[in-house]
Amino acid sequence: MSLTIYGIAASRAVRPLWAAHELGLDFKHIELDYQGGGARAPDFLAINPNGHVPAVVDARPEGDVVVWESMACALYIARHHGVADGQGITPATPREDAEALRWSFWAMTETEADALTVLMHLFVMPPERRKPELAAAAERRLATPFRVIENHLAQQARAGQPFLAAARFTVADLCVASVLNWARPAKALMDANPLTHDWLRRCMARPAYLAVRENG
Structure with missing residues (x-):
């Protein structure tokens, strides 16, 4: 599996980035600045047609999973890339x-x-x-x-x-x-x-x- 997070820390992308760091994940970070017009570029609009960061693309064996919205991105990362062992950030109950x-x-x-x-x-x-x-x-x-x-x-x-x-x-x-x-x-x-x-x-x-x- 390969996780890619789009967005800069000085944006709502801080939420999935923070979650990934808490879990010690190996992920790709594409520093897409929401103020530079990159979020409106065709290649990013193909990922998030709303034209906002963050977005997460999780390349899984069954196919890519795309997540928008910062809270959804963080919750997804915690749930599907963490371990529900009562030790880390992933909900355990x-x-x-x-x-x-x-x-x-x-x-x-x-x-x-x-x-x-x-x-x-x-x-x-x-x-x-x-x-x-x-x-x-x-x-x-x-x-x-x-x-x-x-x-x-x-x-x-x-x-x-x-x-x-x-x-x-x-x-x-x-x-x-x-x-x-x-x-x-x-x-x-x-x-x-x-x-x-x-x-x-x-x-x-x-x-x-x-x-x-x-x-x-």
């Missing part, structure tokens, strides 16, 4: 699998748009283009979902499980942290949710994530 699915979809539907607004208008954009009022409104909206994950992490801590799905870091943490990390410039939001902020720091300090960021 139906409960862990359910947690990975529900929290990944939750992150996309409840937090991603506002977390990205915070990132762009508090950190990424040049100061003259930032609109602090947009970041402030996004931060207010994020207060509700952040209370949800804060309460869940408190329940997990009481059960001796300091991560979202288990006592160990899993693909559930990878997917959700890759989104909520965008909101870290919102200091008041982080201060109001100390368990979430600590969990984020632990996730983003993982060697696999740091390797992705360092290597692109």
Whole structure:
């Protein structure tokens, strides 16, 4: 089998790249920059007709498997290239699998748009283009979902499980942290949710994530 991941780390492609690094996979990385027009090139549109990165092509004996959408890519890699042994990021039980699915979809539907607004208008954009009022409104909206994950992490801590799905870091943490990390410039939001902020720091300090960021 041969795994190919399209996209750069400074994009949502960080999710499948991170999953592949966590699993120690030997894979091909095609650094397709979404800003350079490459995602609209005919050869890539044949892989993902939506024209977005990331995309994953998994060459298997029965034929190529193509996956789009960053969360789907990360979940696929964990499920089909990891081992469900209760040691790595792959869900090892139906409960862990359910947690990975529900929290990944939750992150996309409840937090991603506002977390990205915070990132762009508090950190990424040049100061003259930032609109602090947009970041402030996004931060207010994020207060509700952040209370949800804060309460869940408190329940997990009481059960001796300091991560979202288990006592160990899993693909559930990878997917959700890759989104909520965008909101870290919102200091008041982080201060109001100390368990979430600590969990984020632990996730983003993982060697696999740091390797992705360092290597692109």
